Amino acid sequence: MVSSGWTKGLLISGSFLCVVGKLTALVGVLGFLFQFFSTHTVVWLIGCGFMSVVIGLAMSIRAFGRALIDIGERLLQFDGRVCPDCGYPLRGLCVDPIVCSECGASYSEQNLRQIWRGWDIVAKIERRSC
Numbered sequence: 001m002v003s004s005g006w007t008k009g010l011l012i013s014g015s016f017l018c019v020v021g022k023l024t025a026l027v028g029v030l031g032f033l034f035q036f037f038s039t040h041t042v043v044w045l046i047g048c049g050f051m052s053v054v055i056g057l058a059m060s061i062r063a064f065g066r067a068l069i070d071i072g073e074r075l076l077q078f079d080g081r082v083c084p085d086c087g088y089p090l091r092g093l094c095v096d097p098i099v100c101s102e103c104g105a106s107y108s109e110q111n112l113r114q115i116w117r118g119w120d121i122v123a124k125i126e127r128r129s130c
């Protein structure tokens, strides 16, 4: 990617405008709320909004972690021979290229190793020849 001074300037000014836009919207929303509701109600609404963001974030992190654990367990169970596209086990398919019987995606043994490379250490995969 070419990163010229012009591009950097555009990115910085775009980011600045994005932040300014969000702050302006926040001030506008707060002004609207304070105009029609009491201070206690606005504080309560802001608290509810903040808590919903925190709860949503926690649930997303938990779901992401669970998905990572599922991938690791599946890779461990099938010695790293899992289709990267659909998660279907490729065990017993000893041809090159390996074609997933579930989704039809094809991978060479080397390509498959390269895709799951980072997981070898995490899931302690011991690759066996077929």
Ligand SMILES: [Zn+2]
Pocket (backbone or CB within 6 Å): 083, 084, 085, 086, 087, 088, 100, 101, 102, 103, 104, 105
């Ligand atoms: Zn597949």
